[in-house]
Amino acid sequence: MxxxxxxxxxxxxxxxxxxxxxxxxxxxxxxxxxxxxxxxxxxxxxxxxxxxxxxxxxxxxxxxxxxxxxxxxxxxxxxxxxxxxxxxxxxxxxxxxxxxxxxxxxxxxxxxxxxxxxxxxxxxxxxxxxxxxxxxxxxxxxxxxxxxxxxxxxxxxxxxxxxxxxxxxxxxxxxxxxxxVDEATAREFYDAHPEYFERPEQVAARHILLATDEGADTDELRARLGQIRQQLLEGADFGALAREYSDCPSSAQGGDLGAFGRGQMVPAFEEAAFALEAGELSEIVETQFGLHLVQVTERIPGRVIAFTDVRPEIExxxxxxxxxxxxxxxxxxxxxxxxxxxxxxxx
The missing domain is CATH 1.10.4030.10 (Porin chaperone SurA, peptide-binding domain)
Incomplete structure (x- = not known):
């Protein structure tokens, strides 16, 4: 709410x-x-x-x-x-x-x-x-x-x-x-509007993007991103590689995108992110923005916020x-x- x-x-x-x-x-x-x-x-x-x-x-x-x-x-x-x-x-x-x-x-x-x-x-x-x-x-x-x-x-x-x-x-x-506004009135509102207090499942993720600008050699970019992926699998620091190679503004934060729910990212990116477990690294994902490597850092289950947590806000x-x-x-x-x-x- x-x-x-x-x-x-x-x-x-x-x-x-x-x-x-x-x-x-x-x-x-x-x-x-x-x-x-x-x-x-x-x-x-x-x-x-x-x-x-x-x-x-x-x-x-x-x-x-x-x-x-x-x-x-x-x-x-x-x-x-x-x-x-x-x-x-x-x-x-x-x-x-x-x-x-x-x-x-x-x-x-x-x-x-x-x-x-x-x-x-x-x-x-x-x-x-x-x-x-x-x-x-x-x-x-x-x-x-x-x-x-x-x-x-x-x-x-x-x-x-x-x-x-x-x-x-x-x-x-x-x-x-x-x-x-007394507690009973606030509780009545809470019970009547559960949709206001539902928090759907989210994932926290970071990514490395190689942008496919017009005229870019996609095969070459894919090969380069494959090499970056291999470095990550061998234990390289994700944040350091994102700052060095990623074309996304999030590179300044080590590729961190924060937490997001379904419907907030483009479909291919969302599908890849929600298919990963925490700490898992994706295969190369292609979207209209370019080629991505996605790593989920946390899965946040869906939940309903307790009445006691939102009572002051409701009142x-x-x-x-x-x-x-x-x-x-x-x-x-x-x-x-x-x-x-x-x-x-x-x-």
């Missing part, structure tokens, strides 16, 4: 078609606000002061500006065209605009609820999150370039991160309270499912209770 962990807030925003953190787009706008006000608060104040003509929607009294809406739409179109190397289809623009507007409305619903609940973000929390993101880049210039590519200044990105931390805190503290998997569903339900309830006015028509 394999499960990719998604932070709860990211899962919620994605499922509800909210615009991603990096899709904010546009240029940073100077705000008329007190110097001590955080960047997010400045943006919130500006949103509260928008005229109706400047808004695409109003949520719980807070406006969503046409400028921000247009920025996010154009940023998503730009990213689509960059990633797909084609012009964004205009017949899909209405669908994109609907998704963007829904996302901005959902974000604002969560943002205003976080404020109502008195949720604040400490400088330490913000600093740790920014440091974690910055650590993905080799230097500050690369970090700034990545932000700029997505339409962010550092200041605006920090404001968006601050907003997202507040929203995630809201979800974690209000939607997830009391959620647990984590099921808890994340519960959290995602709880977050989805919570956000939907906030959205339904919110005062939402839309001021644009989308085709």
């Amino acid at each position: 394999k499960h990719t962990r998604i932070p709860a807030v990211a899962a919620v925003l994605f499922l509800l078609m909210a615009s991603p953190l990096w899709a904010r787009g546009g240029q940073e706008k100077e705000q008329e606000a007190a110097p001590a006000a955080p960047a997010v608060q400045q943006e919130q104040q500006a949103g509260d002061e928008l005229s109706r003509e400047e808004m695409v929607a109003r949520v719980n009294g807070r406006g969503i500006s046409r400028e921000e809406f247009n920025d996010v739409v154009e940023t998503n179109i730009y990213r689509f065209e960059m990633h797909n190397d084609q012009t964004f289809p205009q017949d899909r623009r209405g669908q994109l605009e609907r998704q963007v507007l829904d996302g901005l409305i959902t974000r604002t619903v969560l943002e205003t609820e976080a404020e109502a609940q008195g949720i604040t973000v400490s400088d330490e929390q913000l600093g740790e999150t920014l440091a974690q993101f910055r650590s993905q880049f080799p230097d500050d210039d690369s970090y700034r370039a990545a932000l700029e590519k997505q339409g962010f200044s550092e200041k605006l990105f920090e404001a968006e991160v601050l907003r997202q931390i507040a929203i995630e805190t809201l979800i974690n503290t209000r939607a997830f309270e009391g959620l647990t 984590e998997f099921l808890l994340e499912d519960l959290q995602n569903e709880a977050a989805r339900t919570y956000v939907t309830s906030l959205r339904e209770a919110a005062r939402v006015e839309e001021f644009i028509e989308i085709d």
